[in-house]
Amino acid sequence: MISIICPSPKGSDIAFKLQKSLNANLYIKGKIEDKEYDKIKDSEVSLSTNCTIYRFYEDFKLKDITEETFKISDSIIFISSTGIAVRAVSSFIVSKDVDPGVVVVDLSSKYAISLLSGHLGGSNELTLEVSRILNCHPVITTATDTMNIKAPDIIAKNHNLIIDDLKKAKCIAALLVDGKEVGIKDEYGIIDITKGYRKLSELEENSIWITNKINYEDTGLDFNKVLKLIKRDIVLGIGCRRNTPYEKIKEFVLDSLRKYNYDFRAVNKIVSVDLKQDEDGIIKLAENFECPFITYKREEIKLVEDKYEKSEFVFKTLGVYSVCEPCVDLSGAEIVISKIKHEGMTLAIGILKS
Known part of the structure; x- marks a missing residue:
């Protein structure tokens, strides 16, 4: 407005x-x-x-x-x-x-x-x-505009990326204004390399990293000098017993994302079966992650559930053999982490196809 x-x-x-x-x-x-x-x-x-x-x-x-x-x-x-x-x-x-x-x-x-x-x-x-x-x-x-250089925050805005740290973005912009070239490691190949930038195959200090990850594999890198722009392309398929506490679901999901080095801010959506559309713990998690919570009808899940591990208990309870993996599949994402089980909860992690 x-x-x-x-x-x-x-x-x-x-x-x-x-x-x-x-x-x-x-x-x-x-x-x-x-x-x-x-x-x-x-x-x-x-x-x-x-x-x-x-x-x-x-x-x-x-x-x-x-x-x-x-x-x-x-x-x-x-x-x-x-x-x-x-x-x-x-x-x-x-x-x-x-x-x-x-x-x-x-x-x-x-x-x-x-x-x-x-x-x-x-x-x-x-x-x-x-x-x-x-x-x-x-x-x-604005200095970068007067010099015909795309500032990091403009790159983020144009590609719907989350700026990890505004202070780092300001430092990178200052380097560009000072005439220094800034490297970009783009995990997705979505960024055009324009004036002031160069393409990186390996991440380095005083650079920009386009990713959905928490940390880079090079542990010797000083991350205080790396600006991370986070792509929201992760889909979480979640199943749980009725009335599982929000804090328990949140801890399980965050621990799992950390284990596989995925930034929780990269979560694009959370998906589940329609019977979970009023599951308070999942609803609160989606609110916390500032992403939509989408559910699929059991008839839709049945079309793809044969691809995945089946559970007789889940079938007796919900009428389908699996929840988390089929729902990620239906979202259009590619499953990268198959079903994780923990104390009555299940989680599958997918990446949306570009």
């Missing part, structure tokens, strides 16, 4: 024009009479139907509006000076991986300025879009 904040009535025309193109929520200072609102709706800068317009009068409170939009918006556009925008957002800035992108447009619409969260927050991209809509000059000052 994009929110447009217009602290001055003089910026309303700009705000309306942007709203029409971006389908944004609008926060405007100044009185708008009903007949004027109807006129706006009928004009070429009409509000889109699902926009929420907040009509404030003398009680327009910029700090309160900014606080609200920081909570609900992916991006915020200020129609104001940069000074007003900086003072408005300064109290609410947390971190570049959670802050919304912030763009500023001056009241003469000469410039669109990327102010905050240019990469992960997307304000650089939004700045370019705003400049096209208003036919104004985009101002982007």
Whole structure:
């Protein structure tokens, strides 16, 4: 969601024009009479139907509006000076991986300025879009962008990778800005090697590692100087007895992932049989891993269960001979770790095919 904040009535025309193109929520200072609102709706800068317009009068409170939009918006556009925008957002800035992108447009619409969260927050991209809509000059000052180099956080964003450590990402970006070449070891071959980078066959210090693993096989490597970008391609097939405690399932899964050197943050989804769709322990695990929990009907499982080890106990209980492996199979993943059994729980680990 994009929110447009217009602290001055003089910026309303700009705000309306942007709203029409971006389908944004609008926060405007100044009185708008009903007949004027109807006129706006009928004009070429009409509000889109699902926009929420907040009509404030003398009680327009910029700090309160900014606080609200920081909570609900992916991006915020200020129609104001940069000074007003900086003072408005300064109290609410947390971190570049959670802050919304912030763009500023001056009241003469000469410039669109990327102010905050240019990469992960997307304000650089939004700045370019705003400049096209208003036919104004985009101002982007992030060092890697001005040097035409892809920053590590842009690589992560473009390929839906998780940044292991933002401080390391900043260090790698600093190396690139200083003119030093950074190596990339890409386990998947998904990254284009562009300006500032080189391809690695073996991981080295001051480099980027695209992986789903916890550690690299070279134990002598200083991992404080390696930026890991994690690909979420792991599927966990889980079976368990009814009402198995969440902590027990979590410990079993984490121990198993560590044993086979898989990063839990690489988990893309958790799968099981439909009878487990209300299994509280698995539901909580999926919430903890921030991934979907998907279940399959027993009729679907029966189509592939013959490939895997059968359990008469499971058949008597659920009507199918196996759960964890067939469900991973049905998810489209390739099983890399077959059924692991532990105290009434089973786990299979799969990797989604690229």
